[in-house]
Amino acid sequence: MSIIEAKLNGIASQTGKVKIIVAAIILIIMGTLPFWGSGYMTNVFLLIFLYMSIGMMWNLLSGYAGLTSLGQQAFIGIGGYSVAVLTQVYGLSLIWGFAVGSVVGVVFALVISMPIFKMNGAYFTIGTWIIAEALYIFFVKWEFVNYGIGYPITAAYGIPMWGLYLASFIVGIGSIVIVTLLLKSRLGLTLMAMRDDSGAAEVRGVKLYRTKLICYLIAAFWVTITGCLLFLNQAYIVPSSAFTIDWTIACVFIVIIGGIGTIEGPIVGAVIYVFLRQILYGFPGISNIILGIIAIIIIIVAPKGIMGYLNNKFNLDIFSIRRRIKR
Amino acid sequence: MDPILKVEDLAISFGNNNVLKNVNFELYDNEILGIIGPNGAGKTVLLNILTGTLKPTSGRVTFMGKDILGVRIDERARLGFGRTFQVPRSFENMTAYENVMASAICGGQTTQREAAKRAEEILEFIGLEDKALVLAGSLKLLDKKRLEIGIALAPHPKVLMFDEVAGGLTESEISNILDIVKSLKIHGYSIIWIEHVIQTMLNGTDRVLLLADGYDIICDLPQIVLDSNEVEKVYLGVRKK
Numbered sequence: 241m242s243i244i245e246a247k248l249n250g251i252a253s254q255t256g257k258v259k260i261i262v263a264a265i266i267l268i269i270m271g272t273l274p275f276w277g278s279g280y281m282t283n284v285f286l287l288i289f290l291y292m293s294i295g296m297m298w299n300l301l302s303g304y305a306g307l308t309s310l311g312q313q314a315f316i317g318i319g320g321y322s323v324a325v326l327t328q329v330y331g332l333s334l335i336w337g338f339a340v341g342s343v344v345g346v347v348f349a350l351v352i353s354m355p356i357f358k359m360n361g362a363y364f365t366i367g368t369w370i371i372a373e374a375l376y377i378f379f380v381k382w383e384f385v386n387y388g389i390g391y392p393i394t395a396a397y398g399i400p401m402w403g404l405y406l407a408s409f410i411v412g413i414g415s416i417v418i419v420t421l422l423l424k425s426r427l428g429l430t431l432m433a434m435r436d437d438s439g440a441a442e443v444r445g446v447k448l449y450r451t452k453l454i455c456y457l458i459a460a461f462w463v464t465i466t467g468c469l470l471f472l473n474q475a476y477i478v479p480s481s482a483f484t485i486d487w488t489i490a491c492v493f494i495v496i497i498g499g500i501g502t503i504e505g506p507i508v509g510a511v512i513y514v515f516l517r518q519i520l521y522g523f524p525g526i527s528n529i530i531l532g533i534i535a536i537i538i539i540i541v542a543p544k545g546i547m548g549y550l551n552n553k554f555n556l557d558i559f560s561i562r563r564r565i566k567r
Numbered sequence: 568m569d570p571i572l573k574v575e576d577l578a579i580s581f582g583n584n585n586v587l588k589n590v591n592f593e594l595y596d597n598e599i600l601g602i603i604g605p606n607g608a609g610k611t612v613l614l615n616i617l618t619g620t621l622k623p624t625s626g627r628v629t630f631m632g633k634d635i636l637g638v639r640i641d642e643r644a645r646l647g648f649g650r651t652f653q654v655p656r657s658f659e660n661m662t663a664y665e666n667v668m669a670s671a672i673c674g675g676q677t678t679q680r681e682a683a684k685r686a687e688e689i690l691e692f693i694g695l696e697d698k699a700l701v702l703a704g705s706l707k708l709l710d711k712k713r714l715e716i717g718i719a720l721a722p723h724p725k726v727l728m729f730d731e732v733a734g735g736l737t738e739s740e741i742s743n744i745l746d747i748v749k750s751l752k753i754h755g756y757s758i759i760w761i762e763h764v765i766q767t768m769l770n771g772t773d774r775v776l777l778l779a780d781g782y783d784i785i786c787d788l789p790q791i792v793l794d795s796n797e798v799e800k801v802y803l804g805v806r807k808k
């Protein structure tokens with residue numbers, strides 16, 4: 241090995257160490273936020289982690305697997321209602337809400353995958369949306385879930401703020417870990433190939449259906465869990481808040497401005513989105529218009545999103561997804 | 568000797584346009600079969616049928632004794648079909664190294680470790696080892712064409728199909744590609760090679776098939792086909808006296 245290569249390897253292992261130290265510092269600061277930060281800051285970062293989680297999963301679907309869904313709110317609603325019904329109606333503990341919710345979410349995903357995976361591109365997108373809308377109408381007319389009146393989730397009052405925050409922190413960081421591990425695995429190269437050219441990937445032997453289904457089920461599971469937490473935070477659920485397309489619109493905004501098909505994108509996107517929403521509370525009625533204008537400007541200036549632009553410009557590889565040649 | 572690939576009575580039409588009417592040919596083990604024909608003769612369509620992206624109207628394709636027309640696209644890759652695309656379709660946001668690895672994993676069902684080893688071998692073979700960590704999207708045309716060959720080779724295919732790998736290259740670049748193809752033959756691959764560059768067909772193939780008007784017009788040794796009346800008629804529209 242030449243001296244230059246030895247030096248380069250030295251630098252690479254050094255940046256690896258720096259990365260671990262920086263990550264540890266960020267995790268410690270964020271993980272202990274409720275114990276030193278204000279209540280307002282804790283609540284803002286709680287939302288950032290939850291939105292990061294749903295954005296991350298939407299990015300896995302749309303950015304990698306080519307499954308642009310407008311129906312992720314179906315899983316958020318299923319999660320929220322599982323917690324509400326099991327704790328309010330059956331008086332069970334919260335853990336049951338999470339457990340039953342995630343099973344129902346994954347089974348529901350498996351069942352609807354059969355018809356909607358037969359649709360491609362825009363038809364898939366419309367199909368997912370229609371299913372989520374149908375679910376909304378069904379819940380409004382379903383006695384078991386108290387029609388359109390919904391439920392208060394009183395179990396939420398028993399959780400301290402730091403508890404809810406830590407759960408959201410784990411779900412948010414967990415979403416990053418899941419996607420990073422997925423991309424580093426054998427399946428990761430398949431997913432990146434599908435992202436770049438799914439037709440060519442199939443000719444190279446990629447099992448498109450199977451790979452897409454794996455991603456869809458992972459996303460369903462994690463979004464349902466996130467949905468449980470989102471509604472514990474709201475402490476009240478009605479069909480119109482559970483199954484609103486606003487959830488998925490938030491995902492789209494987060495991923496597009498952050499950078500689709502990158503791991504860093506949804507993280508940056510979620511931070512920007514939640515902070516913008518805080519500012520825009522002062523402009524009721526036109527807040528969505530302002531968000532839309534911001535999205536349009538970013539798409540024009542940096543079509544691949546903020547992190548897509550920065551990754552290309554500075555050749556970044558923050559999560560070390562790139563395969564390196566080992567000597 | 569049984570052919571490794573046999574195409575019988577193959578026909579395909581798009582609406583009223585009968586692109587292939589009746590095509591028959593065989594590819595033998597360790598043979599390089601060149602396919603020539605005017606623009607629009609259906610050469611790429613033929614490759615697309617073989618790899619499964621298009622379904623023929625009628626006909627039969629037998630690969631190692633098995634009818635493969637009902638086999639899915641990705642399964643054909645795993646059975647042993649490797650191809651290049653006329654306009655390179657490497658995965659542009661992945662490095663050259665990752666491109667070859669991905670193909671080895673998907674088509675060759677290998678582990679990441681095996682795929683990494685294979686990728687290193689292949690990048691050295693196609694002369695891209697110094698660009699291994701460059702994004703495929705930022706490679707020059709010659710390097711993209713080389714990478715196409717590398718991606719196709721990664722899963723140890725039984726039949727390689729090249730769709731104009733020499734198209735758009737300079738003379739010295741063409742001889743570069745020709746060297747790669749010749750050493751592939753030594754390594755035992757069977758190859759179907761579509762090309763417009765006649766020089767490559769003369770020097771690089773064992774037999775040449777002329778495809779025109781939807782039929783396999785003539786299939787013989789390269790020199791015989793290129794000197795034939797049929798080639799002259801198809802390309803120049805005149806017949807030798």
